[in-house]
Amino acid sequence: MSELLLKIEEVSKNFKGVQALHNVSFELVSTKIQSLIGPNGAGKTTMLNLISGIFPWDSGSIYFKGANIKNISPHKITGLGMSRTFQGGGLFGNLTVIENALLGFHSNYRPGLWSSMLRLPSNVRQEKKAYDRACELLRSFKLEDKKDMPLEKLPLSEQRLVEITSALAIQPSLLMLDEPSAGLNDTEIHDLIDLLFRIKETGISILLIEHNMDVVMNVSEKVVVLNYGGILAQGTPGEIQNNAEVIKAYLGE
Amino acid sequence: MKNVLNMNLRPGIYLVVISFSLIFPLFMTETYYLSTLIFCGINAIAVLGLDILISYAGQISLGHAAFMGIGAYTSGILSAKYGYNPWLSMIIGVSAATAFAYVIAIPTLRLRGYFLAIATLGFCVIMRVLFVFFHNLTGGVSGLNDIPSLSFFGISLNTEVRFYYLLWGFVALAIWITNNLAKSGFGRALKAIEHNDILANARGVDVPKYKKKAFIYSAALASIAGTLYAHYMHFITPFNFGLMESIMLVVMVILGGMGTRIGALLGAGIITILPEALRGMPEGETIVYGVIIVLVMMFMPAGLVGGVQKIIDIIKMKNEKMQNIVKGQYR
Numbered sequence: 001m002s003e004l005l006l007k008i009e010e011v012s013k014n015f016k017g018v019q020a021l022h023n024v025s026f027e028l029v030s031t032k033i034q035s036l037i038g039p040n041g042a043g044k045t046t047m048l049n050l051i052s053g054i055f056p057w058d059s060g061s062i063y064f065k066g067a068n069i070k071n072i073s074p075h076k077i078t079g080l081g082m083s084r085t086f087q088g089g090g091l092f093g094n095l096t097v098i099e100n101a102l103l104g105f106h107s108n109y110r111p112g113l114w115s116s117m118l119r120l121p122s123n124v125r126q127e128k129k130a131y132d133r134a135c136e137l138l139r140s141f142k143l144e145d146k147k148d149m150p151l152e153k154l155p156l157s158e159q160r161l162v163e164i165t166s167a168l169a170i171q172p173s174l175l176m177l178d179e180p181s182a183g184l185n186d187t188e189i190h191d192l193i194d195l196l197f198r199i200k201e202t203g204i205s206i207l208l209i210e211h212n213m214d215v216v217m218n219v220s221e222k223v224v225v226l227n228y229g230g231i232l233a234q235g236t237p238g239e240i241q242n243n244a245e246v247i248k249a250y251l252g253e
Numbered sequence: 254m255k256n257v258l259n260m261n262l263r264p265g266i267y268l269v270v271i272s273f274s275l276i277f278p279l280f281m282t283e284t285y286y287l288s289t290l291i292f293c294g295i296n297a298i299a300v301l302g303l304d305i306l307i308s309y310a311g312q313i314s315l316g317h318a319a320f321m322g323i324g325a326y327t328s329g330i331l332s333a334k335y336g337y338n339p340w341l342s343m344i345i346g347v348s349a350a351t352a353f354a355y356v357i358a359i360p361t362l363r364l365r366g367y368f369l370a371i372a373t374l375g376f377c378v379i380m381r382v383l384f385v386f387f388h389n390l391t392g393g394v395s396g397l398n399d400i401p402s403l404s405f406f407g408i409s410l411n412t413e414v415r416f417y418y419l420l421w422g423f424v425a426l427a428i429w430i431t432n433n434l435a436k437s438g439f440g441r442a443l444k445a446i447e448h449n450d451i452l453a454n455a456r457g458v459d460v461p462k463y464k465k466k467a468f469i470y471s472a473a474l475a476s477i478a479g480t481l482y483a484h485y486m487h488f489i490t491p492f493n494f495g496l497m498e499s500i501m502l503v504v505m506v507i508l509g510g511m512g513t514r515i516g517a518l519l520g521a522g523i524i525t526i527l528p529e530a531l532r533g534m535p536e537g538e539t540i541v542y543g544v545i546i547v548l549v550m551m552f553m554p555a556g557l558v559g560g561v562q563k564i565i566d567i568i569k570m571k572n573e574k575m576q577n578i579v580k581g582q583y584r
Contacts, residue, residue, distance in 0.1 A: 052455055053455075054451060054454075054455060073454065073459075074451075074454040074455045075454050075455075075456075075457050075458055075460070078455060078456065079457060083455075083456075083457075084455060086452065086455075090449075090452050090455070090456075091452075092444070092448045092449065092453075093448060094447070094448045095441065095444060095445065095448070099441055099444075102438065103441060103442070103445055103453075103456050103458070104457070105438075106438065106442060106456060106457040106458050107456075109438070110459070111437055111438035111439040112439070113434070113439065113466045113469075113470060116433060116434050116437035116438065116439035116440070117430040117431070117433050117434040117437075117439075117470075118430065118433065119433045119437075123438075126438075127437065127438055166456065170456075170457060
């Protein structure tokens with residue numbers, strides 16, 4: 001049932017002479033939770049930015065659902081069924097909660113100029129459909145009452161849920177989360193772990209960048225460790241925990 | 254923050270504006286006042302479109318007077334020199350301006366930052382030179398004369414009152430379509446781009462395409478305003494469509510309040526009426542503009558509509574505080 005969803009092949013990336021990633025290869029099989037960990041500056045977020053098409057990479061290839069996604073713009077990659085959240089919150093502060101969620105429907109329904117300005121029935125219908133689905137998603141996160149609130153009125157943990165709502169609205173096959181636990185307290189982290197399992201059960205694969213090792217070891221089936229822009233180790237959480245190299249990279253000598 | 258204007262006041266304001274503008278010509282038959290309001294309306298159409306580009310898509314254009322000019326000259330030349338039906342020449346004029354906008358949009362809107370502002374600034378200057386250069390067609394600096402009036406089911410709209418109603422019909426239409434656009438998923442995508450284009454792109458918004466469409470939309474509305482101006486004045490010169498006029502349009506957007514239709518009407522109204530009020534001192538005009546812009550930027554960065562909203566919010570907050578104090582006393 002599981003198939004190869006994402007394949008990274010010998011990818012390298014330089015930023016003005018600084019080598020951020022060097023010959024990185026790993027794979028992600030569908031309906032799995034896979035973590036990407038590593039010390040600060042190891043290149044985790046850079047990797048995510050390459051996969052989602054925000055930066056071009058120098059050499060190597062990335063395949064998503066079998067298609068090479070080199071030089072494809074981010075909105076098209078999103079349209080292929082990949083969505084992500086951003087470290088520090090990838091939300092639109094000038095939009096309300098539901099507007100943020102609704103934005104996620106853009107890759108499936110692209111409102112045109114004419115149909116929008118004339119309020120053609122097709123546009124009204126699409127908008128209504130997206131609105132209902134967004135409400136449904138927000139309800140599943142117990143955020144429906146707050147849907148018309150400006151984003152800044154929400155606590156951080158709920159803002160994070162809004163971002164995940166927006167990312168899920170895309171109906172992705174692959175969801176990439178960049179440090180979803182940052183700034184959350186223990187209870188909220190516990191809820192987050194539950195949420196990750198719930199998302200996985202709907203058939204969505206997750207690529208998780210995370211500093212909190214409790215979360216990583218709890219949820220992942222596979223862990224990839226980056227260090228200084230290269231792969232240090234990959235394997236099951238158990239293997240990684242006992243890997244001498246990884247321990248050295250994290251704790252220093 | 255925008256809740257009060259959204260919910261309670263908005264329909265009321267529209268009702269007042271609509272009824273006022275419908276009744277106005279009945280008791281105010283003096284041509285001068287009517288024509289001032291006609292200029293307000295013409296500018297309002299352009300500002301409504303420009304507001305979508307500036308406040309929603311977050312792009313600045315300093316060339317929208319040039320789009321007015323392309324619309325005005327195309328329509329004017331076709332109807333005055335070649336005897337085209339004014340309505341048909343209007344449509345051709347708007348199409349021509351839209352085509353220009355499309356061509357400018359392709360290279361500039363792929364890039365981020367202020368490329369559009371610089372490119373449109375250049376475009377505006379070039380177009381003004383071209384309006385003078387092709388004097389066989391445009392009449393050069395002495396202007397293009399004898400542009401015919403529009404007619405409506407056989408009634409020539411050659412009086413102020415008649416044109417006034419046609420124009421404000423156009424304004425109402427522009428408000429309606431702009432409002433639809435702003436409230437739709439299209440407007441939402443533009444707001445997302447304005448906030449953070451990289452993020453919007455990663456959420457699945459085709460950023461260059463939406464920016465391009467917003468630009469073309471604003472250029473189309475500007476050119477409609479331009480054609481209406483030509484058929485109202487019957488006479489246009491390159492001086493009507495210069496860089497200063499472009500900048501005034503941007504000022505109207507900023508003054509009125511970014512991202513609201515009422516703000517666009519207010520901004521266009523105030524900046525159009527102001528020079529009339531300052532007739533006595535031609536140099537004073539520039540000073541007053543400068544002072545207004547500085548004051549608005551300092552105290553009301555969200556424009557007049559945003560400023561009024563802020564005041565309403567403060568009053569509401571005070572009220573709530575008072576009520577809490579009163580409740581506390583009885584407890």
